Amino acid sequence: MRHSDVITLPKLLTRVPDVLGHLPALLKGSRMSKITDTAKPVGLGVAFERAAAEHPAGIALIQDERAFTYRTLNGWANRIAHYLASLGLTKGDTVAVNLENRPELLATVIACAKLGVCAALLNTSQQGKVLVHSINLVNPKAVILGAEQRAVIDAVRDQLTPDGPFLFFADQDTLADPGEAPAGYVNLAEVIRERPDENPASTYHTFLRDPLFYIYTSGTTGLPKAVVFNHGRWEKAYGGFGYSSVRLGDQDRLYCTLPFYHATGLVVCWASVIAARGGLVLARRFSASGFWHEVRKHHCTAFGYVGELCRYLHEQPERPDDADNPVHTIVGNGLRPGIWKPFKRRFAIDRIAEFYTASESNVAFTNVFNFDNTVGFSPVGYAIVKYDKDAERPLRDRRGHMVRVGKGEAGLMLGEITDKTPFDGYTDPDKTEKAIFRDVFKKGDAWFNTGDMMRDIGFRHAQFVDRLGDTFRWKGENVSTTEVEQMLDDSGPVVESVVYGVEIPGTDGRAGMAQLRLDRPHEEVDWVAFTRALQRALPPFAVPVFLRVIQGGVQTTGTFKHQKNTLKEEKYDLAKVGEPVYVLLPGERTYQPLTPDIQQGIDQGRYRF
Known part of the structure; x- marks a missing residue:
């Protein structure tokens, strides 16, 4: 922040x-x-x-x-x-x-x-x-x-x-x-x-x-x-x-x-x-x-x-x-x-x-007050509460109540369900109930789970951080796709990026993978310098293991949101991707092109990620 x-x-x-x-x-x-x-x-x-x-x-x-x-x-x-x-x-x-x-x-x-x-x-x-x-x-x-x-x-x-x-x-x-x-x-x-x-x-x-x-x-x-x-x-x-x-x-x-x-x-x-x-x-x-x-x-x-x-x-x-x-x-x-x-x-x-x-x-x-880098001000009842990403649930104190974050801290955004701010729900009643937290701060209260991580920046203003569904776990740490995307987008050759987690056989969690649109042919990128820059800017667990380079535009929905489900399914499989893929192997100092032989070695566990 x-x-x-x-x-x-x-x-x-x-x-x-x-x-x-x-x-x-x-x-x-x-x-x-x-x-x-x-x-x-x-x-x-x-x-x-x-x-x-x-x-x-x-x-x-x-x-x-x-x-x-x-x-x-x-x-x-x-x-x-x-x-x-x-x-x-x-x-x-x-x-x-x-x-x-x-x-x-x-x-x-x-x-x-x-x-x-x-x-x-x-x-x-x-x-x-x-x-x-x-x-x-x-x-x-x-x-x-x-x-x-x-x-x-x-x-x-x-x-x-x-x-x-x-x-x-x-x-x-x-x-x-x-x-x-x-x-x-x-x-x-x-x-x-x-x-x-x-x-x-x-x-x-x-x-x-x-x-x-x-x-x-x-x-x-x-x-x-x-x-x-x-x-x-x-x-x-x-x-x-x-x-x-x-x-x-x-x-x-x-x-x-x-x-x-x-x-x-x-x-x-x-x-x-x-x-x-x-x-x-x-x-x-x-x-x-x-x-x-x-x-x-x-x-x-x-x-x-x-x-x-x-x-x-x-x-x-x-x-x-x-x-x-x-x-x-x-x-x-x-x-x-x-x-x-x-x-x-x-x-x-x-x-x-x-x-x-x-x-x-x-x-x-x-954004009533026209500040920069904020989703603005809310006049209705909300709470940003501490969230345990390891357990994938909000923290509760010894009385069983959730805990609000402090100014400058990030947590899970909840919306208070009242007569003025009802939660109308879905056509499926079960899905509606699953989206509600009860007894959050007192007995009988009800709050809508937005599923979004937000930062309290003071005076009822907030800043969007990440969607819980866009966070993945790698090497015992939680990786925010939004934060990695921002870092990649600020790097020299990257015009646009989409970050997601993919499974590698024999490993826990999901390894980071990024789809990149570059401002130059991928053969002309100084991959050594690029790798160093990422390693300086990100903690080791957040540096993507795989890079997928595309020639055209990043695929989005009709509302310009990145489509990640297909990318997660295709992961680094060269038979499905049809585009250049780079990999940062353990102990190596730079990304290198993924070959069928290296892919086979990854899938067979010959590399210790």
Whole structure:
């Protein structure tokens, strides 16, 4: 941890004038983030109708050359809602939605929200048995898909069990021209044309605990879990980000390349725009080379990021006009400390509204005070507790209670489960219960286990350290993949790294392995100097044993998170990898190319690691 990252009282006081200037909005956002009234209508449908009434002619959404006012988008959503209601869909039902980032997706989601119908937002990269699992898991009354997803649906349609029709949007501007639907599908754009565009009465019958979305997260079995995201959580994000953290205005436009099956784009970015009555500029997909062109073209003053997106932008060739852009605020999570300040300087960004939460989490942090290298401040109940990595559980004192860490220390982040911060859980009750710690500080209390290691840096601010699942054990020590990645990324030839643990026969734990993308051919790297630099920077147990060198980009998920499961399975097996692998053998002073003979020796235990 950098000493400069600790929040002191003098540092905090320097930010007070800016915070006081936004105090009314901050207070409003704080009240909304703590809402407990179960009889008050809340949620996406309510908020969007209010925005449409107050700012009907304002631009709500832009994609390419298509622009939609709040009035137009609201009316479109209403027609979809009235049609879905005519099919018998009512509050509490579920619809599976499989659309890429398109205006049709947003109109569909708003429509479902107005009806109280839960939209199960499918990851558009899913196919085969994973897609079948995700759809059948939520027992949908209908499936709504775009033509771009037809092939993957057709491939498994005989295995799907929706209790209703398959509704279809052609891959075009369906407001201007509905297009045609293939046999076996209902053309949704066509059947809604004669439906009324008035707001349905059902909008004001969605309350705090009513489901709004299903968002899919990775499951331990390899199959996704469907996480309930209700109207109350959306309302809290709407207040917390829209009013307290991001703080846009009605002339602002936020550029979003993040997939809307993920909460950062769908909830954080979009709620921030709706709260401001501003405009969302929605990209179908991310392009590092075209990013700033689109930002300037549409006069975007903010953008959303997650994972490695900012790194990809930072790696683009520098241009004299990098700082000449309209962006003043960015919002997201996963901006690494190594590029935080350089990125901010290069592109002249005023505010980085980094945040921390998860689709299922009941605790959130937002960078309200605009400090560097922090996920920000949390107004809700949380605790960072001491964690025994050897025993893989939190420490408890002699009374059986967990122990909070001190300032500057790292531990496991827990979110207190209360009426104001409920844990809504998963579709599987057993998985829900496994995520809860009970009797943490007193008899009868309950806390959500985030599974994340965080550092307390003072004044209710925290710094992300690592995910427990990304920590592995080697030579009796725990290795943080995040810390090793940061060290590798700071070394000369490495552009990007992914660190993970792999099993070696006859050894305990997992040996470190890193996938590397280099700035030069691997044959031109001074591996002796590289090895020395790593050994100086890292303790011996944390120095990776294996290096896997790739030519193209590091494989990521749709939300720019590194995919490690496949890498762990392939490990250092030359028959599976198909790329150069280097190994640091015991007693050697440098990495050397892994050969079939050396691999055989490792697997047969001829080397004592």
